[in-house]
Amino acid sequence: MPDTDHQNSSPLLSAAQAEQTAVYLLTHLDQVPHYILAKRYEELACFADYLHADVPPVLAQTDQALYRTLRRAVTEAHVAGYGRMDGANIRAMAATIHGEIKSD
Numbered sequence: 001m002p003d004t005d006h007q008n009s010s011p012l013l014s015a016a017q018a019e020q021t022a023v024y025l026l027t028h029l030d031q032v033p034h035y036i037l038a039k040r041y042e043e044l045a046c047f048a049d050y051l052h053a054d055v056p057p058v059l060a061q062t063d064q065a066l067y068r069t070l071r072r073a074v075t076e077a078h079v080a081g082y083g084r085m086d087g088a089n090i091r092a093m094a095a096t097i098h099g100e101i102k103s104d
Contacts, residue, residue: 022050041094
């Protein structure tokens, strides 16, 4: 299902992959620290972007159970502190670490 609210800024993941990864991490919050330790920055950035964009409102009409599940997961992610993550900052940090940004 295409979703215009969740902007995919990932050069490595398609929009569908980005959303799938974000939903996986959202529903498996115990995996987020593992992704951090494994330096899976693109996936973490997609997760952060999804958290900030929130659950697509259209799901409330098309799949109420999924909508409730994702809303609950978003709330739990914010309570766990993951709402402070910023996709753009994660991507910038990853680029710096990987030497893609040249400093003067």
